Amino acid sequence: MDLQLIYQTFTNPKVVTSMMLVAICLGLVLSAMLKYLSREWYMPTLFVALCLATALGYMVWLDRQDWRDS
Secondary structure (H helix, E strand, C coil): CCHHHHHHHHCCHHHHHHHHHHHHHHHHHHHHHHHHCCCCCCHHHHHHHHHHHHHHHHHHHHHHCCCCCC
8 A cells, every 4th residue: 555645645635625525515414404304213324324425425536536647
């Protein structure tokens, strides 16, 4: 495992910016879910499933990027 390559990938400004945008969007989704689904038993499970799907999708997207040119 090349730790230097991993460090360069996760400190890339595009990656940091996209992580912050994903976090902001998940925070807004959580706020909306708390407002509209607060009394539903499935709300925590739904949010965890959404977070897992987002993380997996983000990792797939990140894997397909070519950061060597930037």
